Amino acid sequence: MHTLKLAEVSIGSRNGSAQSRLLRQTKLFSSIWDISELLQLNCSEKQEMNQHNLQFHHRRAKAGEPIYRLGQLFESLYIVRFGFLKVVLRNAEGDERVLSFPMKGNVLGFEGIYCNQYGTEAIALTDCELVVIPFKQLLTRDDACRELEQMIYVAISRELTEGYAGVSLSSPLKSEARVARFLDELVKRYAALGYSSKEISLPMTRRDIGCYLGLTLETVSRSLSTLATKGMISVHREKIHILEPKFLHLFHSSLPYHQLIAKDHIERPLIN
Missing domain, CATH: 2.60.120.10 (Jelly Rolls)
Known part of the structure; x- marks a missing residue:
């Protein structure tokens, strides 16, 4: 890896x-x-x-x-x-x-x-x-x-x-959830090619991500900042460090966020 x-x-x-x-x-x-x-x-x-x-x-x-x-x-x-x-x-x-x-x-x-x-x-x-x-x-x-x-x-x-x-x-999820799921899927694709699942470089712009997820550039940037604040990732320009991969993965579920936390026994603050 x-x-x-x-x-x-x-x-x-x-x-x-x-x-x-x-x-x-x-x-x-x-x-x-x-x-x-x-x-x-x-x-x-x-x-x-x-x-x-x-x-x-x-x-x-x-x-x-x-x-x-x-x-x-x-x-x-x-x-x-x-x-x-x-x-x-x-x-x-x-x-x-x-x-x-x-x-x-x-x-x-x-x-x-x-x-x-x-x-x-x-x-x-x-x-x-x-x-x-x-x-x-x-x-x-x-x-x-x-x-x-x-x-x-x-x-x-x-x-x-x-x-x-x-x-x-692009389903009706909160913007942070959409961006988290996007990152999780991207990490899986990189890992399938033998690359690290802990650190990736985004080749696309924030605007490109927004055009893919149905979000504005500002919303994508704000969502990345929110995910970083919650301790899931760290962001430095195009580089993304995945700090909590399991937590990021929880956004694949359609369960309400608080139920996901309870189900997986992960002590994390709720995303407002």
């Missing part, structure tokens, strides 16, 4: 090791086996997969760069190799709603399958790299592509299932 820092997942970061940067610069393609590992799917037929010579290009993006735009012709799916992004919807007035924050192993762009154009925008929050999967190639009758197609569909199903948790984060 180690602490996740933005430098570890950004191309050419000042604090990234020279060896890591060199590795990222020289690896320009991914095999089917590379993709299966990236998606964290249990595939037992490694030797058979390695016999396929299919290679998929990588695409690099700088922080702030769009991967695709709303309404753009759908041609490819993308798998995040490293870095952080946000997927957003915009209305005619330009108002933004953040739908998700993809990171390593997440699949992007699958909403474009239905009407042959992307229904969202994906924007890099940090320098990042993605594996490009041309959709027409995925639909060929080649055995290797059929294996990849199955993996992609499983990964998409997982994305949709995890997306339901994001919907619940």
Whole structure:
């Protein structure tokens, strides 16, 4: 376990090791086996997969760069190799709603399958790299592509299932509870990649978090301060230290707050 820092997942970061940067610069393609590992799917037929010579290009993006735009012709799916992004919807007035924050192993762009154009925008929050999967190639009758197609569909199903948790984060809870649950879910995602569950760096802005949770920037900042005051976290700019992970986790329950405290025998002051 180690602490996740933005430098570890950004191309050419000042604090990234020279060896890591060199590795990222020289690896320009991914095999089917590379993709299966990236998606964290249990595939037992490694030797058979390695016999396929299919290679998929990588695409690099700088922080702030769009991967695709709303309404753009759908041609490819993308798998995040490293870095952080946000997927957003915009209305005619330009108002933004953040739908998700993809990171390593997440699949992007699958909403474009239905009407042959992307229904969202994906924007890099940090320098990042993605594996490009041309959709027409995925639909060929080649055995290797059929294996990849199955993996992609499983990964998409997982994305949709995890997306339901994001919907619940916007349920009618107090703002502190929404932010606490957001942090708890983010910590779990980092931990699944082998990073520390005690300290994280937020790649997104407070405004992005608000656009995801249905809160204003000021409310997000105030909620973080409240959680820090209550001893659950400490905040230093983008760095968040998780001081009371179990307490933070209690916000997943729909029980009233005072019942949660009594149930888990945690002596904590009530959030007003």
